[in-house]
Amino acid sequence: MRLRAEWLDDPASRAVTDALEGAGHRALYVGGCVRNALLGAPVSDLDIATDAAPEAVVAAAAGAGLRAVPTGIAHGTVTVVSDGRPYEVTTFRRDEETDGRHARVAFTAEVAEDAARRDFTMNALYAAPDGAVVDPLEGLPDLLARRVRFVGAPDARIREDYLRILRFFRFHAWYGDPSGGIDPDALDACARHAGGLGRLSAERIGAEMKKLLAAPDPAPALAAMAASGVLARVMPGASASNVASLVHAEGDLPPRWERRALALGGAVDGWRLSNAEARGMERRAGAAASTLPPAxxxxxxxxxxxxxxALLAAAAAEGGVPAETFERIAAGAEASFPLAARHLMPALEGPALGEGLKRAERAWLASDLTLDREALRRIALGERA
Structure with missing residues (x-):
């Protein structure tokens, strides 16, 4: 099979692969760029695997006039910058030792050994610069069937890095075929090793969960996570029962991981959110608990x-959100309170002025922002009287 993609013929890409091949080494695109291109999905990062040692990659890049940055040279990765675009070039590797979080690797000249250390067969696909697909582990049929399958024995792959439990569900959410079900052997292995998730950092868990929740429809994967006991490990108190109705209510709206997280209803304390993310979750939780009308x-x-x-409320009722509701919300978000202190002075001053403005604003919110300035002024003054 031959891969067709614009980035294969991009002069910047060609410069990197030509530099490696010109120095007598193999250059194979690998992982997400190959997987997504074969599925017709967007491609962001371009990763290249090679039999060249890191020092040889640096030398080949320099010989071609390209900048090489030793971003992870101990693990075999050199970032080669071509026409301003970064390409991660990593030497073929095999795992020498793993502890459930990190791996000690050794470099190899064999692509089959490099493929054998990867997590899923759909990620163990390579493509030559001319687009020829290299499939050492017969992962192409799995990819085309949208079947997420571990490389080798699921238990062994998971023990190497427990994050692969969450990655399994994330990849099922993004690339799996819900109608085909989920690999039962892999699901059983995830359940058996769920306790290993406690060895992972909060940042890694949070990053995976946010990516999973941003999938077009994460409901089937989340249901499987709940059934296996994995969801409770990373989000205590969560229930996946409302997510399917939320996805239905969303329609064509872009997914937001925060919205889906609230639908799950569990704690996200163990995700180590940024301050901005935490504030966003607090705002959403406050809005979900509010009885205010849309505007x-x-x-x-x-x-x-x-x-x-509004979407969470609709999901709980297994319904939808009228377009008018979204219009009122948008109008309200842009609205300015029509009453100012100068409209109440000198009748009200000092603390009484502040109290009058607050009363008027409460009435304005309760009216769904329909009261005009004069009505609000009367309310403020009338409350005072």
């Missing part, structure tokens, strides 16, 4: 949080 919700919590709250 007022948008005004109080912002457009994204209010939209997510």
């Amino acid at each position: 007022a919700l948008g005004r109080a919590f912002g457009r994204e949080a209010a939209e997510d709250a």
